[in-house]
Amino acid sequence: xxxxxxxxxxxxxxxxxxxVAPAQTFEKLxxxxxxxxxxxxxxxxxxTLCVLDLGSTSPGNIRYFTERGHKxxxxxxxxxxxxxxxxxxxxxxxxxxxxxxxLAENLVYPAARFDVIFCWNLPDYLDEGLVKPVVGRLWSIxxxxxxxxxxxHTRDAGPDAPCHRFHIVGPDTLQMHKxxxxxxxxxxxxxxxxxxxxxxxxxxxxxxxxHIETLFRDFASIKFFLARDSIREVLVVx
Amino acid sequence: xxxxxxxxxxxGSSVVVKGELSGSEDLFVDGHVEGTIALKSNNLTVGPNGQxxxxxxxxGVIVQGKLEGNIQASDRVELRKSASVTGDIATQxxxxxxxxxxxxxxxxxxxxxx
Numbered sequence: 001x002x003x004x005x006x007x008x009x010x011x012x013x014x015x016x017x018x019x020v021a022p023a024q025t026f027e028k029l030x031x032x033x034x035x036x037x038x039x040x041x042x043x044x045x046x047x048t049l050c051v052l053d054l055g056s057t058s059p060g061n062i063r064y065f066t067e068r069g070h071k072x073x074x075x076x077x078x079x080x081x082x083x084x085x086x087x088x089x090x091x092x093x094x095x096x097x098x099x100x101x102x103l104a105e106n107l108v109y110p111a112a113r114f115d116v117i118f119c120w121n122l123p124d125y126l127d128e129g130l131v132k133p134v135v136g137r138l139w140s141i142x143x144x145x146x147x148x149x150x151x152x153h154t155r156d157a158g159p160d161a162p163c164h165r166f167h168i169v170g171p172d173t174l175q176m177h178k179x180x181x182x183x184x185x186x187x188x189x190x191x192x193x194x195x196x197x198x199x200x201x202x203x204x205x206x207x208x209x210x211h212i213e214t215l216f217r218d219f220a221s222i223k224f225f226l227a228r229d230s231i232r233e234v235l236v237v238x
Numbered sequence: 239x240x241x242x243x244x245x246x247x248x249x250g251s252s253v254v255v256k257g258e259l260s261g262s263e264d265l266f267v268d269g270h271v272e273g274t275i276a277l278k279s280n281n282l283t284v285g286p287n288g289q290x291x292x293x294x295x296x297x298g299v300i301v302q303g304k305l306e307g308n309i310q311a312s313d314r315v316e317l318r319k320s321a322s323v324t325g326d327i328a329t330q331x332x333x334x335x336x337x338x339x340x341x342x343x344x345x346x347x348x349x350x351x352x
Contacts, residue, residue, distance in 0.1 A: 057334065057338055057339050057340045059333070059334035059335065059336060059338070062332070062334060062340075062344050063334075066332070066344055066346040069346075071343060071344070071345055072343070072344050073342065073343045073344075074340045074341065074342065074343075074344070075341050075342075076339065076341065079339070080341075112343075
């Protein structure tokens with residue numbers, strides 16, 4: 001499980017070569033989600049919900065909620081955590097992410113509180129130093145009685161478990177797209193061409209049930225759903 | 239989305255504009271714009287090289303490049319796969335291609351006549 005600096009070295013490399021066309025393919029899987037099924041009763045019964053999707057921008061999820069008259073906010077936290085400007089050094093000189101700077105720029109909603117937050121598999125792939133501060137912020141922007149859905153890999157998934165984007169296709173059905181190789185070439189302010197190469201995100205850790213309960217200890221209740229694909233779904237209520 | 243009056247203004251990729259932009263013809267921005275853009279009955283297209291830091295009020299908005307600011311569109315918003323939008327979107331209709339990046343709220347206003 002790679003360090004912060006290794007991840008950034010991998011993400012940003014300079015190049016003077018020709019521009020590379022984006023190469024992005026998706027492996028699609030459909031899975032049933034018990035947590036989503038339980039959560040969906042909420043949006044079928046309430047008139048207007050305020051929803052926060054923390055996964056990769058999903059046209060399907062935006063359409064799903066706006067068609068039902070709900071408001072949806074989209075914020076790709078995992079991508080935001082790869083911002084090179086977040087890097088700083090601790091007292092020992094190790095590269096760390098600045099969680100204060102991260103929270104000053106992300107999850108900032110002074111005028112909104114949410115009924116539903118979709119974390120998807122964010123905690124498994126987010127940098128260690130950001131997990132607790134982010135969960136703390138999520139608690140503060142979730143309405144009392146609001147629900148948060150998160151997925152956690154079990155140890156059986158292995159260290160190379162791929163990171164997915166999640167698209168809601170039914171009340172209890174998700175389509176998962178594996179995040180594959182993506183290359184982007186952009187011209188920087190100095191005119192130099194920079195190639196960003198992302199081969200997806202690496203699993204940072206595997207939480208056991210005790211860790212998950214500790215992570216969400218400020219919430220009112222927590223419910224686990226075990227799935228066959230080495231994923232535990234966790235539905236927490238503030 | 240075509241230009242209702244047939245006119246189309248263009249801001250090329252080497253052009254930098256700071257301030258308030260308003261007009262009654264469609265606008266294509268492939269350069270840098272900072273400020274506000276008001277095209278009440280017309281459409282804005284942010285081209286693939288476009289970098290816009292502005293609140294936008296238009297009939298329709300197509301984004302292929304980068305836009306930071308809130309979008310208010312009386313008709314529709316289209317985010318193409320290369321789009322990166324940071325800001326809230328209020329519109330009647332929206333289409334977002336796979337690969338587009340959005341950080342912000344989407345609020346769909348239903349037409350009163352429907």
